[in-house]
Structures are given as C-alpha cells and as structure tokens.
Amino acid sequence: MKEKIVLVTNRAGIHARPAALLVQTASKYSSSIFLERNNEKVNGKSIMGVITLGAVYNSEIKITVDGEDEEKALEAIVALFEKKFEEN
Amino acid sequence: MEKFTVLDLLQLDLKEHDALNLKCVGGRPGLIREIKMPELNRPGLALGGFFDSFAEQRLQIFGRGETSYLCKLEKENKLENIKRLFSFKLPCCVFTNNLEPPAHFFSLAEESGCPVLQTDLSSSEFSTRIMRVLSNIFAPKKNVHGVLVEVFGIGVLIQGESGVGKSEIALELIERGHRLVADDAVEVRCVGGNFLMGKGVNVIASHHMEIRGLGIINVTHLFGVGAIRDKKQIQLVVQLEEWDTNKSYDRIGSEDSTIELLGVAVPYLQIPVKPGRNIPIIIETGAMNERLKKLGYHSAKEFSRSIMNWLETERARSVYFETQ
Numbered sequence: 001m002k003e004k005i006v007l008v009t010n011r012a013g014i015h016a017r018p019a020a021l022l023v024q025t026a027s028k029y030s031s032s033i034f035l036e037r038n039n040e041k042v043n044g045k046s047i048m049g050v051i052t053l054g055a056v057y058n059s060e061i062k063i064t065v066d067g068e069d070e071e072k073a074l075e076a077i078v079a080l081f082e083k084k085f086e087e088n
Numbered sequence: 089m090e091k092f093t094v095l096d097l098l099q100l101d102l103k104e105h106d107a108l109n110l111k112c113v114g115g116r117p118g119l120i121r122e123i124k125m126p127e128l129n130r131p132g133l134a135l136g137g138f139f140d141s142f143a144e145q146r147l148q149i150f151g152r153g154e155t156s157y158l159c160k161l162e163k164e165n166k167l168e169n170i171k172r173l174f175s176f177k178l179p180c181c182v183f184t185n186n187l188e189p190p191a192h193f194f195s196l197a198e199e200s201g202c203p204v205l206q207t208d209l210s211s212s213e214f215s216t217r218i219m220r221v222l223s224n225i226f227a228p229k230k231n232v233h234g235v236l237v238e239v240f241g242i243g244v245l246i247q248g249e250s251g252v253g254k255s256e257i258a259l260e261l262i263e264r265g266h267r268l269v270a271d272d273a274v275e276v277r278c279v280g281g282n283f284l285m286g287k288g289v290n291v292i293a294s295h296h297m298e299i300r301g302l303g304i305i306n307v308t309h310l311f312g313v314g315a316i317r318d319k320k321q322i323q324l325v326v327q328l329e330e331w332d333t334n335k336s337y338d339r340i341g342s343e344d345s346t347i348e349l350l351g352v353a354v355p356y357l358q359i360p361v362k363p364g365r366n367i368p369i370i371i372e373t374g375a376m377n378e379r380l381k382k383l384g385y386h387s388a389k390e391f392s393r394s395i396m397n398w399l400e401t402e403r404a405r406s407v408y409f410e411t412q
Contacts, residue, residue: 013399016392020339027336047339051395056403 010084014055018085031067126222144176151211174200236269239375243320248328260368278350287319
C-alpha cells in the first residue's frame, strides 16, 4: 500500500472536468485507489465521489493506492495534480 | 441520382398537405421527359414574345393570368409565341385551378410531345407544394447502415457493427412503446441544407426486422400500427460498440459531440455495449436528455457550473477561516 499527500494547485479546484480526468486515469489501473480530504474518504474511480470531495484550491488530498500496479498508479495520479489537471 | 421523369412525378404517393392532385390531360408520350431541376417558371414573358434567358428546363406553370393571355392569343390567332415556346423541350406544362388549356395550345403541345398536366390547386399553393416535393426529391441522399427509431419524439439512428445487437435493442425499444422507422438500411436525405430526414430504403422491407434465432418478423403485424412510422427527422446518432477497456468514454458529457451526415452536424453518442448493460434504457434516457437540451437545459453543463460555484464558495470560506 502506498500513500501520498498532494496539494490541489489549480485555481478552480477539482470540478467536473478534472474529476473526470482523474477517474479516467485511475480506472486504467487495477489497484484500489482512494482519495481523502478532511477525513472524508472516497473511491478514486467514482466520478461523483471525487466531485463531492469538494477539493478546492490549496487543499490537501491524501491518495491511498493498494494493489499490484500501485506505484504506477500513484505516479500517474500525482502527475495529474502536478500538471494542474491541464488547467490555468 | 436516377432520372426523375414527369411520369414519376405523377406516380408519387403524396398525401394531405403534400398532395399535388395532378392529372395528365395531354401529351402523354412526353411523360418520359426528365425533370432536371427543382424549380418553376411562370412563362408570362415568353408568351409575350420575350425569350431571353427563358428557363426552358423548369416546370412551366400556367395560372389564371397565363391562361387568359393564351385565350387572347387564340382569339387574335397569334400563335407564333406558343409555337416558339414548344420549340423548347419543356419538361411539362401545368395548368392550375383546373383551368382548361385552349384548343390550339393543346394541339401544339400534343404535336411537340410536351405533357400537359392539370391540378385543382391554386397557383401559389401548387407552387409551394411542388417546391417542397421537388426539393425533397433533389435533396442529397445517402444510404446508411443502422436502425432508425423514434424515441420520445426524437429520431434516433442506432449504428454499430453487425452483431452488436442493433435490431434486438430496437425491438426492446418498440416493446417499450417507441416506433420503428427503418431497420438495417436507412435512406437519409438532407432537406433544406440543415434537416436530415430518414426513412427505409425499401418501403416493403422497412417495417420488417431480422432477429437472430427468430428470422424475419413483421413489426406492424406483431406490435400494431402504433409501433411504426414512415419517416422521421434524425436528431441523434447512437454508435454502439463493444466495450473497449483501453478506450475512455465520455464521463461528464458537457462537451457536445456531433457527427456529420451529408454536411449536417447531428448530436452523437458513443455507447459501449457490455453484457448486463441495458442499452434500450440508456438510449431512452439519451433521447430524453436531448429533448431537455433542446428546451435549453443542459444537465451536464448545469451540473458542472454548480460544482464550480460550490467549490468557489468553499474556497472563499476557507480563506476567511484561515485568516481568523
């Protein structure tokens, strides 16, 4: 199991489009992926879940990945956050 | 396109507001003449002797004015202009308001082999109807593979590889009270440049379906006339495909994708098929969503907007709390 805390760096936060991007990336991996913010934990492969996190600008998100391809999955998701979900 | 002759025009099965009520009163051998363009001409100027830029390839419409002028020419025995008129290979002459062509005109028409038609409609009514009919006939068309169904009033063209289950899905939709327009081969016409009309390529075959394991079924007999429609505007194209795990499908739907058919952009949905997915219900919902969009409410965009607003207020609040 791998964990990492990241910051939401795009101004608009994780709204519908970034959420879709995140879920699509997450769905490529077989590992289970969870996102956590303010003690609220949601499945990273569920679009509605990710949106309801309410991940606004500068909020901290803990990513938990567990499974065979956990390293690759974590890397890909962290890369999305670093790229600001291709926004701004 | 095949040749469209005057005889074809007479044999068109047109009903109600499309009916032309045409009958041939003379010049029958000329019924094989071809109508080359969807346009009309009132030959007033030609009858007056002015033949410059005379639109000889168009249907010639004789209304009250033209006919009384013809009668005047007959009385005065001035037939040169009429003779000259028939030296052109006119597709046909149409007398509106059930007007009788004068005797000399009639015999000259017979001589030159130009068909003379008659209708009980007024000139303006006939003009609008025939323009509508001809522009449909001359509209660009294309045959596509797929099933056309009317779902909640929206014409949905279901496409996909054979064997993906198009007919079965259409059958389920019919079962649920929707209407079949055509199965397998759909003829699409682009009317007026921005309107796609779809119907079965073959009138006899279009309300039959082939279901694997059952063979050919007659939808009209099995489900009643309420389950079929002759033609319908295509307002949504649904592409069915086997679920491809490597391909990402639209998850939000805020970007409207369209597909081009005969130069017209039609809303387009790609729906992955997998055992256990109830495609007919997805198509129904897609059609209803399309209606909602037409009413000005775009679910995905509204949702996206309210999420943005919500995140925005959340952020504003968090800044406020942090400064305290």
